[in-house]
Amino acid sequence: MKNRLRVLRAEREWSQADLAQRLEVSRQSVNAIETGKFDPSLPLAFKLARLFETTIEAIFSDESESEVYDQTQRNDKPA
């Protein structure tokens, strides 16, 4: 799953370890989520959203869904 964790973290100048400490998870967990290799559980996704004061959708995006959205946008454009 695509996400904006790295950007959000960089904006606050937090290291992966800083974020992990705030989330009460391991640094490996943050790295795995950030690189899109592991999808967080719903409670952890909510925790992330609360921490970054935003919504889950603003952090994570379903890759296939965004591809479908991009395709729709392209098709809607006038020729």
Place this chain on the structure above:
Amino acid sequence: MICLPNNAAQRRYLRRFLVTMLFYVPCIVLAVWVFVHRNPTGILAYALAVLPALPIIGMLAVFGLYLAEEKDDFQRSTFVQAMLWSTGATLAATTTWGFLENFVHVPHLELFLVFPLYCFFWGISVPLVMLRYK
């Protein structure tokens, strides 16, 4: 297996794991010593024969407790993946060896060696599972 504990659940897991291991050593020594020197019979023989298996069963309970107590989804996921890989590898190896024993002449695999084999495969599984997340 967990080498460097990251959180309270992992610390409890390691402590319990070490306790079961510490129980295992005197249990096996006692069972062997009594069978060699006293030649027990009846219920006592059965009880002594089962004694070294109890810490091993306890170790399985320690795995279950860790899974129940670990709040870090990623850590739990990697633990479960390693557990499944080692379970699969142990079943595959012992089943294959069992058929080899039936049809051709290979050394007999003692059943008490299945758990150490499981731990061996677990030791291989953990770094392999972690490679996925590098």
